[in-house]
Amino acid sequence: MSKPVVAITRPYDRAKKACEIVKELGGEPVLAPTLDLQPVNTKSLKELVKKQDELDWIVFTSPTTIVSLNEFHPEFLKTLDCKIAVIGNKTGKVANEYGLTVDLVPDNFTAEGLVEEFKKQNIKNQVVGVPRTLSARPTLVDGLKELDNEVIVAEAYRSLFPMDKIKVERLIEQIKNNEIDAITFTSPLTVENFFKIVVEEEKISNLLSEEVITVAIGPITGKVLEEHDISYIYPDTYTVRDMLELLFKVYNGEQNG
Structure with missing residues (x-):
């Protein structure tokens, strides 16, 4: 039986582990990033760093936010003295x-999940720093503000259209030549950028x-895939490993898609 060919659309700096998991599960990865991430030392990031002592919480929504702060403001991370929330185990x-101690990880690895956890724990009237990409959905910031928190948003990296x-x-x-068995999308932008490059949208969908x-x-x-009339599956736990393990169960007929 030939190895399933699995397309990975994650950015280069996040794709290595996904490719390793595909190989581990018996597949052949094809890396085609539809998104590039660029750490940036913006004015808003510098302002966040200046307000370090005012922070009650800081929320890291992705590994790239931490990498960016370490690149431009390593002392900030070393001397951070507030509670830390993250979205996702990665x-x-x-x-x-x-060297950071995480205080809060929501069960649901989404912005909605984190806001819900803040509600459950009655985390209100706090100063919360949110370094992220400005192209992120407003859900997290709006949700935190609705709980009467002061939210300091800082642009820590940019989500760019793929360079390659x-x-x-x-x-x-x-895909047109039936050489791809499966494709994975790990964020709304990976889907949106993919279809900016697609010419024959209906055919590809x-x-x-x-x-x-x-x-x-x-x-x-998945909602973005629905906008393009694409049938899809997703795991119960929103991690790359769970996503790929589900993919292989469906491919091997161990689970219905």
Whole structure:
């Protein structure tokens, strides 16, 4: 039986582990990032650093926020003296690697899940720092503000259109030629940027629905796939490993898609 060919659309700096898991599970990864991430030392990030002593909480929404702060303001991380919330185990692991102690990880690895956890724990009237990309959904910031928290948003990195469009264009041709067995999307932007490059949208949407196992990391990403009329699956726990393990169960006929 030939190895399933699995397309990974994650940014380069986050794709290595996903490719390793695909190989571990018996597949062949094809890396075609539809998103690039660029750490930036913006004015808003510098302002957040200046207000370090005012923070009651800081929220890290992705590993890239921590990497960016370490690159431009390493002393900030070393001397951080507030509670830390993260979205997802991966972000929590990276935080630990930089010597940070995580106080809160929501069961649901989404902005909605974190806001719900703040509600449950009655975390109100706090000063909360949120370094992130400005292209992120407003859900987290709005939700925290609704709890009467003061939210300091800082741009820590930029989510860019993929620099290497050729890889994505090649992937699209492979999909047309039935050379791809499955494709994974790990954020709304990975889907949106993919379809900015697609020319024959209806054809590709049909192929992703009918000929390819299309997997989203969670329902938020899935909603964007729905906008393109694509049938998809997603795991109960929104992690890359769970997403890929589900993919292989469906491919091997161990679970219905």
